[in-house]
Amino acid sequence: MFENDRMTREDYRYWMTIPIRFSDNDMLGHVNNVLYFRYFEAIVVQFLVEQAGLRWDTDPVVPFAAEVLCRFKRPLTYPGTVDAGLSIGRIGASSVTYALGLFAGDEPQPAALGHFVHVYVDRQAENTAPIPDPIRAVYERYV
Amino acid sequence: MFENDRMTREDYRYWMTIPIRFSDNDMLGHVNNVLYFRYFEAIVVQFLVEQAGLRWDTDPVVPFAAEVLCRFKRPLTYPGTVDAGLSIGRIGASSVTYALGLFAGDEPQPAALGHFVHVYVDRQAENTAPIPDPIRAVYERYV
């Protein structure tokens, strides 16, 4: 739903630059597909820790991955860097969808587009729980 | 489109058992989300090598990942094994969609469901190319 081939760098609000590691390449000589999900994880986690102050080890309500999708457009290759971009796509009662894009070095066109859905869960009760208000406020700033 | 919460083991035609590695767990004590995509890759690659005789290093037409999606249902944990199941969902002129499921040990319900789209590409011309006939024939046996 969020993956639109015409999305460009302007469509993302939060950024992180990730150095590609030699070992991210696979035997075909490009960054392995699974690593794209590693980069998605990297920016979502950094966003939550840095912007929303999430503490996975102590917060009573924490997010769990519910769905992740990636559309691959162009190869990424070591050596180089990836600019990962994130915007908040949809905020529900207890779930949130991040729209994500990966861009090679200076490229305006994405190497990949995707989304990542988090569902908040009460760690004790093991039930879905409302997104905590301070985190919801952060999400709203990045829609 | 293929991810249906009611899908069970009977919905998959090709199987592979993957031992969970200690390092597949992340700091939250469960298999890290990105590893689910690693398991998807494992079964798709094994299916192609074993059933379709694909040779990535020499075949003139080879598949590239175009889209991968995973819906997470239940945690997987080391120690244990994952049964990965695969069926062919849709066969196009130059693309194919695999329906995928991951099941913990003896569980009838999936830990995760997803799909993986491959597009065939002429390695020389760098254009999409028709699925080679022998590979198409294999796909048809696993619909």
Added chain:
Amino acid sequence: MFENDRMTREDYRYWMTIPIRFSDNDMLGHVNNVLYFRYFEAIVVQFLVEQAGLRWDTDPVVPFAAEVLCRFKRPLTYPGTVDAGLSIGRIGASSVTYALGLFAGDEPQPAALGHFVHVYVDRQAENTAPIPDPIRAVYERYV
């Protein structure tokens, strides 16, 4: 000290077979060197959990890696399996050295040899601690 080019399968007392994953290969077409350490970790952890009943999350005294060495002899390649072998090389007051070997499929000669040193630490006091007696007894059976 334990790595001797003449070591063969007979020199190891505890075994584990590890399926090589497609992604273990690197862009040079063989199992990446770092993965050999992943296989070392796999057998050491499985030995401790299975034979010594170690519980990393609750035991008051737990082992920390102090030193790991690997000598690379022959390449390993996907698809295939690795037979990992372990023997106890030296038991000290609070440390233990595992002698490790990796063997491809049916090969009698090792693909790699190495050792791994664990030091036991009191989780609370953050000091080295004697190896717990029941674990020491297990180590002695695998010298």
Added chain:
Amino acid sequence: MFENDRMTREDYRYWMTIPIRFSDNDMLGHVNNVLYFRYFEAIVVQFLVEQAGLRWDTDPVVPFAAEVLCRFKRPLTYPGTVDAGLSIGRIGASSVTYALGLFAGDEPQPAALGHFVHVYVDRQAENTAPIPDPIRAVYERYV
């Protein structure tokens, strides 16, 4: 031989800063031991590509890992960065030993020390080969 507990940042001649990834932590909450070898690989490869102009895919003589050792001193943890340091320890006819150190953020004391031995091999003949002169000249500048 090169791992000396008194080695500090001054003992290394070539540097690289590596951002720790969330996924580098393992279920014990620190950077997994195997990742230290990933960081070793990262700096050795970058040194060879950047300083020595090595081309793994086309050079007729290429280096193979022969031995790697790591001594673990202090934990590394996400979020954070690792400063990896490298010096050339010993240059033989066809082999070279890199002395390596990993330092957390601003720490003067190493989190880990180790060495990495490369042996040069003629790709065609599959025999050991002398270190190519231009690469040897680079090594000598970093002793």
